[in-house]
Amino acid sequence: MMKVLEERFEVAENFVRRARAEETPEGNPLIAARNYLTAMEIIVKVCNEYAGSLVEKRRFFLYQMRHRLEVYSSRVRLLLQVAAEMGLDDSPEVVTTAGYSPCTAGAASPCPAVSSGPLRSSVEATAAEVDTQSREHMTKVPPVELFFSGTAEPLAALAPPPPETVPIESLLDQFTFDDTAKE
Numbered sequence: 001m002m003k004v005l006e007e008r009f010e011v012a013e014n015f016v017r018r019a020r021a022e023e024t025p026e027g028n029p030l031i032a033a034r035n036y037l038t039a040m041e042i043i044v045k046v047c048n049e050y051a052g053s054l055v056e057k058r059r060f061f062l063y064q065m066r067h068r069l070e071v072y073s074s075r076v077r078l079l080l081q082v083a084a085e086m087g088l089d090d091s092p093e094v095v096t097t098a099g100y101s102p103c104t105a106g107a108a109s110p111c112p113a114v115s116s117g118p119l120r121s122s123v124e125a126t127a128a129e130v131d132t133q134s135r136e137h138m139t140k141v142p143p144v145e146l147f148f149s150g151t152a153e154p155l156a157a158l159a160p161p162p163p164e165t166v167p168i169e170s171l172l173d174q175f176t177f178d179d180t181a182k183e
Contacts, residue, residue: 008046015039016072029079030088036072036079043069080169 019035022028047065050058 005046005050008042012039012042012046015042019075023075023079028088029083029086033076033079033083036076040069040072040076077169 015035015038019032019039022032022035043065047062050061
C-alpha cells in the first residue's frame, strides 16, 4: 500500500513541478493553475484513502498535507488573478479543425459519432488541452506525454460542453482548510 501512495505522491509532485515551470513571465498562469488543481485533487484523494486507517501518529502527516493544500490553493488564486489581469480567458470554444478523434478512429468503437470539432481552450500558447472526460469507451488513447508537449493535436470532445460552467474561484471557496466549516 505504501508503494502505491508513494507513486501517487510522485505523480502529484510532477504536476507541481509543471505548475512551477509555468510560473515564469513566458509561462501560462492558467496551465499552472490547472496543474496545481490536479495535484491538489491527487493529494486529497490519497489523504482520504489514508485517513481510513488513521492512527494518532499519522495525524501529523494529515496536518502537513492540509498545510500543503493551503499553499497550493493560495498559489492558484494568485495565478487566476494574474490570468485575469493578462486578459486570458479559460472558457472552451468549439473549433472545426480535424483533430485526433478516438470515437471515429475504429469501426468497432462503441462511442457515438462526434458531430462537432474538438474543444480547445482559447489559450493554447504553452501546452495542449488535457482531456478530462471519461475514457472508458475509447479504443485508442495517446500517451500522456502528448498532452503536455505543446505540439500534439488536442483530443476530440466526447460530449458537448455543459450549458454553464462554474468559475474556479467559486470552487476554491468551497475548500475548507481549517477546523470550522464554511457557511
